[in-house]
Amino acid sequence: MSTHRFYLEPERWISEHPELDIPDSHHCADVLRLGVGDTIVIFDGCGTAAEAELLEVHRKRCALRIGNPHQTPPLRCAITLAQAVPKGKNMDLILQKSVELGVEEIVPLLTSRTVVRLDSADDGERKMERWQQIALEACKQCGRNSVPRVANPSTLEQFVGRSPAAGLLLLASLHPDARTIKEVLAEYTAESNGSPSSVTILVGPEGDFTPAELTLLKQAGARSVTLGPTILRAETAALYCLSVLGHELF
Known part of the structure; x- marks a missing residue:
């Protein structure tokens, strides 16, 4: 699994091809230098995560295809x-x-x-x-x-x-x-x-x-x-x- 993790707001997961925000797109394209076909991990801040394939990579816009999400169980306390x-x-x-x-x-x-x-x-x-x-x-x-x-x-x-x-x-x-x-x-x-x-x-x-x-x-x-x-x-x-x-x- 990719170790590059990005936050994607819960409401954006319902889109067919959601996009990272501009700062994360810049980080993905210009800092990590990832390309089309590479995978990242996205999480929604509420316990859900998934691998996602990069469909488009630009410094202001990175489009994704989200794989099967999984839910992290809460801690016991x-x-x-x-x-x-x-x-x-x-x-x-x-x-x-x-x-x-x-x-x-x-x-x-x-x-x-x-x-x-x-x-x-x-x-x-x-x-x-x-x-x-x-x-x-x-x-x-x-x-x-x-x-x-x-x-x-x-x-x-x-x-x-x-x-x-x-x-x-x-x-x-x-x-x-x-x-x-x-x-x-x-x-x-x-x-x-x-x-x-x-x-x-x-x-x-x-x-x-x-x-x-x-x-x-x-x-x-x-x-x-x-x-x-x-x-x-x-x-x-x-x-x-x-x-x-x-x-x-x-």
Whole structure:
């Protein structure tokens, strides 16, 4: 199977000979230098993928013939990462690696100690577009056929208000009494007679959540988990949590 992967929106699959968008057509024709008769892999971002033959190849237009599509089964547990937005480009790294590690949704959090601020609706929209594009590009690279949802940035109060009652809510914690992720998962499984179908992990900013925020999260049912004996940077903490959850639940 070809390793060159391209995203094709679900609504375009019904066309007899759908076309790649202009940036992907340019990449196909001018960068990869593929030609008529070559095959690529396309995916719709919702779990479906297929091989496709190139019928026409131009830098602004590449037409395809789609082969038999196949559906990727969902992972056994839907994991949401609620991440306090770190400064610099660390959020970009977290997004990219979260996709590779199987996260279902990423919720950017704006907390009391979050340095990043969205001063206008335009700021938020630009960041959302960038973050969603990073998630899409990560799917192309890692072979994933479902693109995780990047939610609108929200305050902690907004996040708690929108969180579903079902599933397991975990809080990455510096508290000495916090238990390991494995221990908390075992406790939940015993209580519920089965593994969780969804898990949300909250990772705070540098300096952690404030005492008031921690109280709010505990009242919402969050269970504290330790990330080991050392203090991790925000991006390391997020990837550690997702790696452990993936190992235990997928």
